Amino acid sequence: MSAIIEVKSVSKRFGGFHAVNDCTLSVEKGSVTGLIGPNGAGKSTLFNMVAGTLEPTSGTILFDGEDVTGLPSHALYKRRLLRTFQIAHEFSNMTVLENLMMVPDNQTGEGLIGAWFMPVRVGREEEAIRRKAEEVLDFLKITHVKTELAGNLSGGQKKLLELGRTMMTDAKVVLLDEIAAGVNRTLLNDLASNIERLNRELGYTFFVIEHDMDLIARLCDPVIVMAAGSVMTQGHIADIQNDPRVIEAYFGGSPTGNATVAHANQVEARP
Numbered sequence: 630m631s632a633i634i635e636v637k638s639v640s641k642r643f644g645g646f647h648a649v650n651d652c653t654l655s656v657e658k659g660s661v662t663g664l665i666g667p668n669g670a671g672k673s674t675l676f677n678m679v680a681g682t683l684e685p686t687s688g689t690i691l692f693d694g695e696d697v698t699g700l701p702s703h704a705l706y707k708r709r710l711l712r713t714f715q716i717a718h719e720f721s722n723m724t725v726l727e728n729l730m731m732v733p734d735n736q737t738g739e740g741l742i743g744a745w746f747m748p749v750r751v752g753r754e755e756e757a758i759r760r761k762a763e764e765v766l767d768f769l770k771i772t773h774v775k776t777e778l779a780g781n782l783s784g785g786q787k788k789l790l791e792l793g794r795t796m797m798t799d800a801k802v803v804l805l806d807e808i809a810a811g812v813n814r815t816l817l818n819d820l821a822s823n824i825e826r827l828n829r830e831l832g833y834t835f836f837v838i839e840h841d842m843d844l845i846a847r848l849c850d851p852v853i854v855m856a857a858g859s860v861m862t863q864g865h866i867a868d869i870q871n872d873p874r875v876i877e878a879y880f881g882g883s884p885t886g887n888a889t890v891a892h893a894n895q896v897e898a899r900p
């Protein structure tokens with residue numbers, strides 16, 4: 630495997646405070662890589678820099694071998710690096726199918742001139758996009774909500790729709806933010822299965838921030854641990870969970886005899 634995301638000595642200062650401090654890590658092509666760490670470790674700040682919503686104070690970020698440091702998120706989107714889940718982006722008054730069909734950009738019919746003067750081409754493009762949207766619904770096993778207004782979906786179904794929207798762009802890398810937040814266990818299981826299938830069957834790379842350690846254990850290898858703005862360690866979840874340094878980072882220096890990072894799940898659980 631080779632690295633698709635490389636973060637090299639990246640720092641982010643807010644005033645005099647180093648939220649991310651000389652951080653170096655990489656995400657291998659074809660992996661599902663987890664990013665964990667106690668509250669305030671710098672995970673979101675790092676994600677924001679990789680996703681192009683924050684500019685690093687210093688350091689370099691490479692995507693697929695190219696320097697993308699400081700590029701805005703729409704430029705990264707065009708390179709097929711996408712971030713999803715933290716905020717649901719659905720258009721609530723449109724159906725699930727229409728939400729998917731909205732995604733591909735550069736549709737000829739979007740311009741007035743295209744719509745008026747190239748109706749055949751517009752019709753063919755729209756048909757191809759519709760077919761693709763239907764394939765995506767089929768892949769995600771949510772064809773039954775195809776004509777439902779997106780605003781009526783449950784929290785978990787909205788996340789499945791978000792995943793579908795990334796599929797419409799043939800993403801290379803998807804940054805996932807807190808998949809489990811606000812999702813019931815059954816739909817979380819569907820989401821996790823779809824992420825596994827997108828990874829195994831379609832070769833998607835995922836970079837995942839998650840507080841639910843069961844989900845991290847199911848999906849991610851390797852897992853990178855951040856603490857105090859830097860990478861503390863990385864490896865297989867089984868090793869991470871028993872690493873005394875990691876336990877100490879989660880429990881503030883007073884690990885009990887039987888504490889593990891899995892217990893931090895409760896400590897970190899959010900409403």
Ligand SMILES: Nc1ncnc2c1ncn2[C@@H]1O[C@H](COP(=O)(O)OP(=O)(O)OP(=O)(O)O)[C@@H](O)[C@H]1O
Pocket residue numbers: 643646647648666667668669670671672673674675
């Ligand atoms: N815009 C900002 N201005 C000032 N400080 C910030 C800003 N954004 C983040 N911070 C600080 O940087 C540190 C890292 O925050 P960050 O949100 O990246 O951590 P995190 O690991 O994602 O935490 P959590 O798990 O709680 O989301 C925190 O101390 C936070 O208060």
